[in-house]
Amino acid sequence: MPPPGLVRSPVGAAGNLPLMIERADGSGPSEQRRRVLGILGAGQLARMTIEAAAALGVPVVLLAENPTDAATEVTSRVLLGSPADAGQLWALAARCDVITFDHEHVDLEMLTTFEEAGVAVRPGVAAMRMGVDTAHMRATLATLGLPTVPHEVLDPRLGVGMAAQVEAFGELHGWPLVLKASRGGYDGKGVWPVADQDEALAVLRGAEESGVPLLVEAFVRIDFELSALVVRRPGETLAWPVVETSQVEGVCREVLMPGRVDPQRAAQAQAIAVRIADAIGVVGVMAVEMFACGGSLVVNEVALRPHNTGHWTIEGAVTSQFENHVRAVLDLPLGSTEACATHVATVNVFGPPDGSDPMHALEGALAVPSAHVHLYGKEARPGRKLGHVTVCGGDAAEVRNRAWRAARELGTSVPAQLLRPAATP
Ligand code: ADP
Numbered sequence: 175m176p177p178p179g180l181v182r183s184p185v186g187a188a189g190n191l192p193l194m195i196e197r198a199d200g201s202g203p204s205e206q207r208r209r210v211l212g213i214l215g216a217g218q219l220a221r222m223t224i225e226a227a228a229a230l231g232v233p234v235v236l237l238a239e240n241p242t243d244a245a246t247e248v249t250s251r252v253l254l255g256s257p258a259d260a261g262q263l264w265a266l267a268a269r270c271d272v273i274t275f276d277h278e279h280v281d282l283e284m285l286t287t288f289e290e291a292g293v294a295v296r297p298g299v300a301a302m303r304m305g306v307d308t309a310h311m312r313a314t315l316a317t318l319g320l321p322t323v324p325h326e327v328l329d330p331r332l333g334v335g336m337a338a339q340v341e342a343f344g345e346l347h348g349w350p351l352v353l354k355a356s357r358g359g360y361d362g363k364g365v366w367p368v369a370d371q372d373e374a375l376a377v378l379r380g381a382e383e384s385g386v387p388l389l390v391e392a393f394v395r396i397d398f399e400l401s402a403l404v405v406r407r408p409g410e411t412l413a414w415p416v417v418e419t420s421q422v423e424g425v426c427r428e429v430l431m432p433g434r435v436d437p438q439r440a441a442q443a444q445a446i447a448v449r450i451a452d453a454i455g456v457v458g459v460m461a462v463e464m465f466a467c468g469g470s471l472v473v474n475e476v477a478l479r480p481h482n483t484g485h486w487t488i489e490g491a492v493t494s495q496f497e498n499h500v501r502a503v504l505d506l507p508l509g510s511t512e513a514c515a516t517h518v519a520t521v522n523v524f525g526p527p528d529g530s531d532p533m534h535a536l537e538g539a540l541a542v543p544s545a546h547v548h549l550y551g552k553e554a555r556p557g558r559k560l561g562h563v564t565v566c567g568g569d570a571a572e573v574r575n576r577a578w579r580a581a582r583e584l585g586t587s588v589p590a591q592l593l594r595p596a597a598t599p
Contacts (some may be wrong), residue, residue, distance in 0.1 A: 193227075210269065213236050213245070216243035216276060220245035223496045224236075234249055259281065274499070278478065285345025291599050299454070328389065350369045361425045362425050367393060399421060400463075410508055479499070480499050493511060516567075518573060522563040535585060542565075546564045565577040
């Protein structure tokens, strides 16, 4: 039984859902002293944020869409509902001091009314728009004079005229091209490389049906990809070391610190990320994904939240991206972003093709020296991102080999595209 004055309130519809203990009058003395963080979304990013918040004694309330979402397993404070439901958002706002995000599938117009009503939304709706709307992000980068991928926004009102727009863009920049959904994409979903006009037409027809605005972009000949992670609160912006990232079919498979990122490029990438963070006044963690081509850097994507390319910071940096995100959104002093090792490798773990659960192979992975294994508690499905492994150390090849050894134990083998003679795991 809860102590007197407290009620155990089922916060979902079903009886077996997590319970939230709250004071009957909604304002217990302990909650007055401790600020509560609300997270919109309950995936693995929310799960790892809760782990960091718990260490700081910060209570977290989640708005989860499904009772089985990854973060619901690590907190009893769960509201069940859609992020598009204003009533549920108000319920979340009533239970916390600051709202932050696990993903960017949010309704910015609705969040604006919350912000205007005095709800603390972090990173702030104006900044958040960068992560939600690729066309807006590209326009902002152009305003700041930062290098971005040559692109054009396809006006869906043009209907078949979009094909003519793509054709004209192709004549100017050459084929292949990349078509990209302006909203709602993740892990390469919403990114379509197209070799010619026929392939482009097929994508345009699909997009017309879904009503999603599109961008057409030049296909960039990428030497390698990198990610610059920063954290900002008003008056204080810090950058972590820049990492090399490898994607296969649009999905990040491994992150290497520093990988092929030389100090000059790292400084350039950090300066770009800090410039964006300060210009848009972000509060919290922000990741800027870039392409290295020739001697230059091109910004591809900006994410306004902790990011998959920053998981290495949990063990590899003095302060993790999750802890610094919590600190920033609660306006607490930020922790050092320095690396704890000269080399760090993080490898993502996916559901094996046979549908088995990597959890059952934990013993083998933990036997790999220095391997830090993170499993997100998600139901195993082939190809689903289920966890990651990080290894820190002094030797680039060794940390990479160990990270892949542990991932392989968990059922994720090295994609052929990542087999490199210099560091073949
Ligand atoms: P998402 O947000 O779904 O991850 P991204 O825009 O980050 O989508 O694209 C995913 C991956 O697709 C990138 O990491 C890169 O490998 C590739 N890609 C995206 N845009 C381009 C482009 N214009 N030229 C070449 N490759 C691209």
